[in-house]
Each structure stands twice: as C-alpha cells, then as structure tokens.
Amino acid sequence: MLLDDRKKYLDAEGGTLFGHGSYHIALMYPNPYSVAMSSLGYQVIYRLLNEHPDISCERTMLPDDPEALRRTRKPLTTLESGRPVGGANCIAISLAYEPDLAGVFEMLQLARIPATRAERGDDFPPIILGGPITMSNTLPLAPFADAIIVGDGEPVIQPLVDALLTEVRTGSRQRLLDELAQIPGVYVPARHDSAVPSMLLSPTSDLPAIGQIWTPHAELSNMMLVETSRGCPRFCSFCVMRSTAQPMREAPLQSVIDVMQTDAPRIGFVGAAVSEYSHIKAALRAAIEHGKGVGISSLRADRLDDELVELLTAGGYRTMTVASDAPSQALRGKLKKGLRGKHLIRAAELAASHGMRVFKMYVIIGLPGETQDDLDELVDFSLEIRKIMPRVALGLSPFVPKLHTPLGDATFTPIKEQDKSLKYLRRQLRGRVDIRSVSAKWAWIEYRLSQGGTDIGLAAYDAWRAGGRFADYKRAFDAMQAPERDALEQARNHGLWQPAGMR
Numbered sequence: 001m002l003l004d005d006r007k008k009y010l011d012a013e014g015g016t017l018f019g020h021g022s023y024h025i026a027l028m029y030p031n032p033y034s035v036a037m038s039s040l041g042y043q044v045i046y047r048l049l050n051e052h053p054d055i056s057c058e059r060t061m062l063p064d065d066p067e068a069l070r071r072t073r074k075p076l077t078t079l080e081s082g083r084p085v086g087g088a089n090c091i092a093i094s095l096a097y098e099p100d101l102a103g104v105f106e107m108l109q110l111a112r113i114p115a116t117r118a119e120r121g122d123d124f125p126p127i128i129l130g131g132p133i134t135m136s137n138t139l140p141l142a143p144f145a146d147a148i149i150v151g152d153g154e155p156v157i158q159p160l161v162d163a164l165l166t167e168v169r170t171g172s173r174q175r176l177l178d179e180l181a182q183i184p185g186v187y188v189p190a191r192h193d194s195a196v197p198s199m200l201l202s203p204t205s206d207l208p209a210i211g212q213i214w215t216p217h218a219e220l221s222n223m224m225l226v227e228t229s230r231g232c233p234r235f236c237s238f239c240v241m242r243s244t245a246q247p248m249r250e251a252p253l254q255s256v257i258d259v260m261q262t263d264a265p266r267i268g269f270v271g272a273a274v275s276e277y278s279h280i281k282a283a284l285r286a287a288i289e290h291g292k293g294v295g296i297s298s299l300r301a302d303r304l305d306d307e308l309v310e311l312l313t314a315g316g317y318r319t320m321t322v323a324s325d326a327p328s329q330a331l332r333g334k335l336k337k338g339l340r341g342k343h344l345i346r347a348a349e350l351a352a353s354h355g356m357r358v359f360k361m362y363v364i365i366g367l368p369g370e371t372q373d374d375l376d377e378l379v380d381f382s383l384e385i386r387k388i389m390p391r392v393a394l395g396l397s398p399f400v401p402k403l404h405t406p407l408g409d410a411t412f413t414p415i416k417e418q419d420k421s422l423k424y425l426r427r428q429l430r431g432r433v434d435i436r437s438v439s440a441k442w443a444w445i446e447y448r449l450s451q452g453g454t455d456i457g458l459a460a461y462d463a464w465r466a467g468g469r470f471a472d473y474k475r476a477f478d479a480m481q482a483p484e485r486d487a488l489e490q491a492r493n494h495g496l497w498q499p500a501g502m503r
C-alpha cells in the first residue's frame, strides 16, 4: 500500500484498531480498500484477532494502483503501521468469490511471498484462508493455503491463535499443522489431502456480527455494518445459502439495538436474508430513533409493506433493490424462489409512493431451460415496472451452478449464447432501462473454479502468471480437464462440505 493511500484512508476512518500483541497477523483482502471495508466478515475477524492480548492484526488490501506500488520497488505493506506484509508472523486471507483468487496472487506477489505452499516451504509466514467462498468450493484454494477455515470464522479464532502461538514456542511448522488439523472446521491440505472437513457454523450467541470500521471511502459509505441473522429460511435451488445447507440463526433484538450506540452516522444491515429477520422493523426504527441513516443489503419483494418501506425511506434509503433472480415467472418457479411478479410490482408501487428514486432488480440469465420467451417476459416486465418507477435498473448475471445446490450439476450456458441474450436485452431496453451486467467470460471462469478440484486452482495460478486475460484462463483450464475431474470425483467421494447439521 502506498504511503499517500494509507494516510488518506486512516485519516477518514472511525474504529481503527492498533493491536499491541507481539504476534503480527497481516489480514489480507484481495480487493481494493472500498470493497474490503464493505465486508462485514473481514471486519469481524479484524476485531476478534485484535482482542487477543498476544496478537496485533493489521489490514492489507489490493492497492488501488498495483503498478504504482511496483514502480516504487517497495513491497506491499499493512495499512495501520506500514509494515511489510512479508514480515508478519502469519497471513490471514478473506475470500468472498472465486475470481478473487487472482487478487490473492497479485497481493502475494506484491508482498514477495510465493503463492503456492510448495514454493513457500517453511521459510515464509503460514497462510490461513477463509471467507464465504468456503461455503461453495474449498479444494481450488488448497495449493495456496496452509489451513482453510471452512464455514464461519468466529468459533475457530481462539484455537487458531493457540495453534499459531504454538509455532512461536516450538519453532515447528509441522507441529502447527498438526494442531490446526485437530480444530473442527479447519482444513489442512497437508494433513487432510482432499478430505475437506465439514463446515462449522457459529452459534446464535455470535450474533449480531458487528463491523469495526466506518469510512466515507467504503462502498457502504460511513456505515457500521450489522448482521442480524445468518443463513436463510428459503430453499432457492441455485443458492448456497438455502436453509437446507445453513439453518437461519437470529440475533436477539436488544443486542441489535445496543449496536446503535456507535458514533458511525449510518447503520448498514447486511446478510443473505436481512428482510427475513423477525425484528427488522423494530431494528430499523431503533436506528432512526438514534439519529442514524440506514442501508440494507437485500430485500425480498414479498416481505415489503408500507411500514417497512416508510422506515427505509426515513433512514435515507433511496434505491429499492430487490432480486427477481429469473427473467420469467416460470423460471422463478423452477428456482423455487417463492416470489411472483405481483410482489415485484407491489415493491415498485411502494417505492414510488414513498418517493424512492430508483428501482433496481437483480436477474440471473442463462438458467437451465431458458428460452426466448423468458427474455421477452423480462423485457415486458421491466417496461411495466417503468410505468411505476421512472428509473429502472437491471443487474444481470450469468447463471453459475454452485456445488452442493440442487442445480450444482447444471451445465453452464455457452458464453456466445449468454452474450447474445445480453445483447438482445440491451437492444430491447435501450434508453428506457439501465442495464449492468457481469461478463459471461468471467462468469465462466468463476464456474470452472467453483466446480473444480485442486488442479483448477493451480491452473488459475498459471493463467494469472501468463497475464490473467480470459484467453490465458481458457488455455490453462482446457489443458487440465481430466485431472480436474479426478480431483472433483475424489472430493465428492469424501462427502465434503456436508454441513454439521446434515451429517
């Protein structure tokens, strides 16, 4: 991180921690600062590690301009003290999505740390990985990590720190790996091979999860982030958060109200199913009564009513953001979304009547069985909503089948077809509906990483070293097709990622 950036970011923050322990952990987020500071999980781990008297945990994130840092010929540093990341006792990395793996390679190179465990040996700090990505597919990360936390991080912090301090006492990396491998929910590739342990879930007592830093430079600007519930009670067949995989756990209302004592100007309610939280209205009301603005990460259209939308607007929420998740009613039904067009129309009416400015709808395209009729229905439906709300925005994402979901074995719709659908939707809605879309090429990379084994992680590393363009990934992935399948088959035979509650 460059000195100028460090000063700019630190000066604007509330809640910065400066740990005093002698064991240094560099907490890495493979995206720029604005994204890192909008990640609740990253902030929770930052605080929990710094609460330990022996630990000093400092953040490091992908520089806004990595080339500028390279030109200085200086290594990547931490944000708080500007120490070289490579001088830390341990590197902890938070990963949200498969494509973020490229950011990990970039940051490790900037820190002058070899990316693979095989290259590093025992001469570099141990690397511990964790984050939402582990709910989907862990194996591609295995070549790069000494240990991977599968599932929630909170329950393993204490035993993890104990194990790390053991390495300091004994000077033995092998002893560290042995201890880490004993912790439930911690996958140690050098000990477990490809048998990933079952996912560990936090008890309800860990909720609400609360952020630490608020800053105007975050995408979720000036917000204290709060996760009132974890998991989701629904059964959408494409989603890793579906209730069969992770039962929803809720925080008591009073503990959420206690969060409002913060100096942060806004409260950001984040999580997979915020509008499903039983006390969401009371929590929003408490935030407003404490003089806070509110933000909310996702709304289910069928949970909205006049009172909820009034509270949101009173808290300064101006863009109604909902997920349709499919272009047509028939496909929403197939996804078991439990949502009808009338709910989305009602959401638009509520947004209009409360003076909101924008109606934003997330839609997945390239779903199994999708036809031209489904796309036409999306065009007609978007125009119908536009009669209610003057500004309509569609966020389009190609469908990426995720392991351990009912649609996990679905095929990825060819990139050419996805591009054709996108082009069609843009042409039909040009000048009337704002369209943002995720590139089908990068969704394909995500798909391959989310379905593959350890070999695909190594292939992604090759692709990144070759330049990191789509053609580099295509070449690298195509070259390793057979071994990838073997690894995946092996992983499936071990029954990996079966959540604790499902065993």
Ligand code: SF4
Pocket: 232, 233, 234, 235, 236, 239, 240, 241, 242, 243, 272, 273
């Ligand atoms: S898509 Fe949303 S509502 Fe459906 S299971 Fe996932 S988090 Fe829940």
